[in-house]
Amino acid sequence: MPWYEDEKTKTYYFKVNYKEGGKYKQILRRGFRTKKEVKAAMAEVEDQVNKGTFINPSKTPYKVFIEDWLDDKNSSVKPQTLVNYEKLFQNHILPMRENSRGKTVGLGDIEVGWITMRDIQDLYNHLFESKSLSDENIQKCHTLIKASLKQAKKEKMIADNPAEDVDRPTARKKEMQVWTIEEAHQFLKVAAADPLYIVFLLALTTGMRQGEILGLRWKDFDKNTRIISITQILDHKGKNFEVGAKTISGVRPIRLDKDTADTLIRHRTKSREKQMEFADVFEDRDLVVCTRTGGPVSPRNVNRSFDRIVAKINRELQDKRDKGIQVGRDLKKIRFHDLRHTHVTFLIKNRETPQAIAERLGWSDTRMIDNYAHIRPDIQEDVAEAFGQAFYSNGS
Known part of the structure; x- marks a missing residue:
């Protein structure tokens, strides 16, 4: 036997x-x-x-193989993308640790030729159970593992890619947090006095990503056509600019409404005044949003300012309640990135076509619209009323 x-x-x-x-x-x-x-x-x-197709499995530890694989990615992905890859590997994929049942999970110490479907699935199960990563990032882990082992197969280190037969983890849908138009104006009214007001306004009225706004230059804005061109972004650390956008489709023109364009022009006038005030230390980088010395504004500072303004609004509302004054409910706490989602809901409410929305937001296709189907139930109410009026008025 x-x-x-x-x-x-x-x-x-x-x-x-x-x-x-x-x-x-x-x-x-x-x-x-x-x-x-x-x-x-x-x-x-x-x-x-x-x-004659047998391949002797490689005894190279997966963590050693990944070092070379990541080095190879240097020439094909953006720096920030590579940093994100490294974090997922170092913090979640490679470390060997025990799960809740005492079983060792992780891939780093396993030889490339001995990684099994079970090893990979056990890792996913642990990541889900421990809630150490979002569902979307667990999916990214799957993509990275699958791609790296595909390369191992190409290099004849393994005969088959075990990740090919592991189901892609499912991302459980979370309720998306957005503001109504009234809530957006409630925020902007208080934010108007903040130095970063233009950042918040552009996010709400264009759906631009934070990095796109912080990387925007005056030469990218045509005040005659009211068009902004996305040609560079600021990375998450706020230190380096990257040519292009997050994706290929992200390189796009965005037309501003007249009020937003006028506000942006006024912002330029104020910026020039500030530039003159700090002329001895100011280095002109042509940035629409910059520090007093002309450098890029840190994304972390933008997020802090955003949270601070929301907290201020809610604190003032509570002060009024304490005085017996009737006021509405607190302003919903959302993330800065949710301003982009909020903009999409405004466009949907305005009956813009999926193609127009995708082009404005820089999506590669219209499937992203599906993520917003549950956000605005009042849209269905409007559709029903419009249909009823058209249907019954023509039948009478």
């Missing part, structure tokens, strides 16, 4: 002998939980040996 049971571990293993280059060699595989698994694996190896 070419397969055996290990009495100590209660698992099964097999041996396959073959001849290569005039020398006899042996393939040994261990760790199978059932007779069915060991038989199937042995049959597959024997078939590969007979066809």
